[in-house]
Amino acid sequence: MIYEHALDFAQQLDHADPLRQFRDRFYIPQHAGKPVVYLCGNSLGLQPKCAREVLNQELNTWQNLGVEGWFEQREGAEQSWLSYHKSCKESLAQIVGAEQVEVCPMNALTVNLHLLLASFYQPTDKKNRILTIAGDFPSDQYALETHIKHRGLSPSEVLIEIAPRANDGLIHTTDIQNAIAEHADSLALIWMSGLNYYTGQVYTMDAITQTARHYCVPIGFDLAHAIGNVPLRLHEWGVDFATWCSYKYLNGGPGAVSGIFVHQKHHDQHLPRLAGWWGYREDRRFEMTPGFLPDTGADGWQVSTPNILALAVHRAAIAITAEAGIVALRQKSEHLTGFLEYILTPFDKIQILTPDDPNQRGCQLSLLVRKNGKALFNYLTQQGIIGDWREPDCIRLAPTPLYNTFEEIWQVGEVLKRFYAS
Numbered sequence: 484m485i486y487e488h489a490l491d492f493a494q495q496l497d498h499a500d501p502l503r504q505f506r507d508r509f510y511i512p513q514h515a516g517k518p519v520v521y522l523c524g525n526s527l528g529l530q531p532k533c534a535r536e537v538l539n540q541e542l543n544t545w546q547n548l549g550v551e552g553w554f555e556q557r558e559g560a561e562q563s564w565l566s567y568h569k570s571c572k573e574s575l576a577q578i579v580g581a582e583q584v585e586v587c588p589m590n591a592l593t594v595n596l597h598l599l600l601a602s603f604y605q606p607t608d609k610k611n612r613i614l615t616i617a618g619d620f621p622s623d624q625y626a627l628e629t630h631i632k633h634r635g636l637s638p639s640e641v642l643i644e645i646a647p648r649a650n651d652g653l654i655h656t657t658d659i660q661n662a663i664a665e666h667a668d669s670l671a672l673i674w675m676s677g678l679n680y681y682t683g684q685v686y687t688m689d690a691i692t693q694t695a696r697h698y699c700v701p702i703g704f705d706l707a708h709a710i711g712n713v714p715l716r717l718h719e720w721g722v723d724f725a726t727w728c729s730y731k732y733l734n735g736g737p738g739a740v741s742g743i744f745v746h747q748k749h750h751d752q753h754l755p756r757l758a759g760w761w762g763y764r765e766d767r768r769f770e771m772t773p774g775f776l777p778d779t780g781a782d783g784w785q786v787s788t789p790n791i792l793a794l795a796v797h798r799a800a801i802a803i804t805a806e807a808g809i810v811a812l813r814q815k816s817e818h819l820t821g822f823l824e825y826i827l828t829p830f831d832k833i834q835i836l837t838p839d840d841p842n843q844r845g846c847q848l849s850l851l852v853r854k855n856g857k858a859l860f861n862y863l864t865q866q867g868i869i870g871d872w873r874e875p876d877c878i879r880l881a882p883t884p885l886y887n888t889f890e891e892i893w894q895v896g897e898v899l900k901r902f903y904a905s
């Protein structure tokens with residue numbers, strides 16, 4: 484697309500946007516009496532207007548039925564609480580490219596990572612190493628480090644970290660593939676983000692998975708920044724397992740329910756796991772007998788009673804993403820982010836860390852602003868443009884296709900002009 488830095492150009496794009504009505508489904512926070520330009524969906528997505536209503540529905544059920552809410556299907560409700568998680572599967576499966584039996588909403592991301600490591604990290608004397616990305620999200624690093632220690636191993640001897648190249652600061656697929664080949668004899672697991680939270684680089688998950696499969700090394704992805712942002716085909720790619728959070732691009736609310744993916748090829752394998760009663764065979768859960776029998780598929784990794792109030796908002800939020808469709812979202816997203824990149828290019832004090840190839844990024848652009856970065860960030864915030872700041876010199880801006888507009892991106896350009904003119 485050929486972009487122009489002009490208001491009427493941006494407005495034309497908004498007018499022609501097939502997803503433009505989705506913005507009305509969200510509350511846009513206000514600043515000085517006007518809606519902010521919210522470019523922070525990579526950190527916390529906005530509140531869907533339906534959230535309060537679906538919460539109220541479950542509060543009413545609790546009020547009127549008490550414990551019977553677990554079993555009784557109320558009027559107008561699709562599901563008793565007992566099978567509530569199942570009603571999230573259709574949307575989730577669509578969003579991550581999976582069979583419904585392969586996905587389940589549960590817990591929080593890092594908790595799920597520990598549970599999945601308990602199943603998929605099976606170190607032996609000869610094969611005990613874990614390949615990951617250097618400088619990946621801290622929570623993932625802490626989980627790996629402590630999980631490895633928990634198995635009586637030493638993180639420095641187990642971890643193989645692929646570093647970004649010095650020339651472009653990016654992780655190269657071939658570097659990961661070469662490392663997998665080089666360490667194939669000692670590798671027990673590959674765990675990495677699908678999309679880098681800091682640079683916004685999206686990794687070639689399919690190609691990396693092919694290499695992992697070639698060497699028979701299980702591979703799992705942290706999809707925190709990928710889910711709802713880029714198209715995923717976890718089943719088809721043959722990814723072994725994955726987890727994500729739903730408070731970023733899925734707009735599930737602060738600390739919203741996470742979810743997991745476990746590929747069908749593992750469902751009959753009786754993988755070891757850290758179990759709880761909610762992962763027990765559903766048809767026999769209330770027999771309360773000793774000896775854990777896992778439920779089918781991803782559901783068999785559930786541990787505890789789900790938080791129905793959180794699931795209610797989660798279900799409503801992911802239904803919006805599923806309704807818009809990830810293909811349409813991605814198409815708009817490429818244009819929105821491309822427009823932001825175009826708007827930023829004339830400002831030579833701003834360097835974009837994120838790859839300029841649309842195939843190597845999601846919606847987020849990470850701006851390196853070595854001079855007066857914090858002052859610029861504060862100015863943007865004062866002017867109602869909400870991004871986020873990473874010390875010492877990085878501003879992340881994430882235009883999200885569900886609720887951001889081209890006109891808002893144009894506004895960013897106007898505010899930048901004022902900042903650099905002063």
Ligand SMILES: *Cc1c(COP(=O)(O)O)cnc(C)c1O
Nearest residue numbers: 591592593620622680705707728
């Ligand atoms: C946001 C994010 C997390 C957050 O983990 P929680 O357990 O939900 O707090 C973890 N990993 C990555 C890569 C993230 O971007």
